[in-house]
Amino acid sequence: AVDIWGAGCTFAEMMTAMPLFPGEGDIDQINKIFQTIGTPDETTWPGLGELPDWNKIQFPKSEGRGLRNVIRNHSAQALSLLTQLLLYNPHARHTASAALADPYFITEPLPLQPDVTAELMDGRSDLLLLAQPKGKLKPWEYMEFVGAPFAWPVSPRGSSLDGLGDDDNNAEA
8 A cells, every 4th residue: 555655646746747745855745745735634544543653743634735736637537536535444445446447538539559659758758848749848838738827037137148148037147
């Protein structure tokens, strides 16, 4: 069940090119999880109170933002699969076999064959250039696609952008 949780986190990171729960240490990590999918209780995870150390730290009760609000611009099937991979109750969480049989994998658009994907990706695996039938997305299009803000890098004051043409936004005041 822990491996399935990890597969869910990896799946989410593949969809967004960012960690789903970017915590800085154990406690912050747990808080990020709770802020995203809610604080577990005996309803969502029967036997939770019997886990060692569960009652040693009191976490604020949170309903969570919900995966749908964190993972945007993806199909209902993708979100459904992700939700099943990230259920708190390990007995209710998808097994590997159930995950592979999930409707996500047989719903249009179907995945491309590996050789077609490699050709579209032009040998790149960094996800910053997402393969599309009409070409690759620009960085700002990609950020919009995954629902993240995009900002152009700002050059430090006094730096030179020689060779890139004149730009009033970079001129010294």
